[in-house]
Amino acid sequence: MNRHNILIFDSGVGGLSVYKEIANLLPCANYFYLFDNEAYPYGELAPDTLVDRTCRLIQQMMQRQRIDIVVIACNTASTIVLPHLREVLSIPVVGVVPAIKPASLLSKKAVGLIATPATITRQYTHDLIRDFADDKDVKLLGSSQLVDMAEQKLRGQPTDMIHLHQILEPLVDVIDVAVLGCTHFPLIREEISQVLGKGVELIDSGMAIARRVVSLLAESGDQEGVGIKEVFSSASPIQEEALNKALDDLGFSPVQLIQIQDA
Ligand code: DGL
Secondary structure (H helix, E strand, O other), X not given: OOOOEEEEEEOOOOHHHHHHHHHHHOOOOEEEEEEOOXXXXXXXXXXXXXXXXXXXXXXXXXXXXXXXXXXXXXXXXXHHHHHHHHHHOOXXXXXXXXXXHHHXXXXXXXXXXXXXHHHHHOHHHHHHHHXXXXXXXXXXXXXXXXXXXXXXXXXXXXXXXXXXXXXXXXXXXXXXXXXXXXXXXXXHHHHHHHHHOOOOEEEOOHHHHHHHHHHHOOOOOOOOOOOOEEEEEXXXXXXXXXXXXXXXXXXXXXXXXXXXXXO
């Protein structure tokens, strides 16, 4: 048996949107989903804390489980954590950053970047805009409330469309392409599309990341059967029946605790 062991990391359930894209291409791999719910939301966390927690949690996870590739399925973390992780790990690390380049190529009017409050302020993001969308008008919208809405939707709660409209208002009738610059947002893609209108193209990085993962896994793994699917969180998932149900629907076993250890 030669199943790839893929570790996917996020602050919450947003990375599941990336998991779905990877699992479409690699349905027989083993998946380990790790989320730092103790420090959620990452969009409001100090950069040093974020780097420290991400590196420690992933290293702890790798002490208990052989992993072939790490996917940082979080824009907020990827925009600062990747160089640090690559320094301490000897396996490939793939990150996800806002899809500014394809959005800019598509847009004839203006691009909206919808992300966390942290991502829209990152130097990395501003460098992306300077390098790939210099000739475009890029409107930035950072919101942790949108992240919460995605968390709630996965737990079966309906999205408050009036509230969503209020949050997205600055982009309505202004842009023709929106970058979903947070992995939580594909989980509320239809709702966002309903507010922005059918004429606005929504772009995320999930598919590109999945292709990158495939290209980095040198040998092809098992092409038959179903792999293990386990979930780990940094804070106790007690009272999280709705979450465990949603994870079960995706084939994952109930959430296990992996508490962060002191350095
Ligand atoms: N899913 C994350 C991202 O892609 C982070 C959301 C949060 O915890 O603020 O940015």
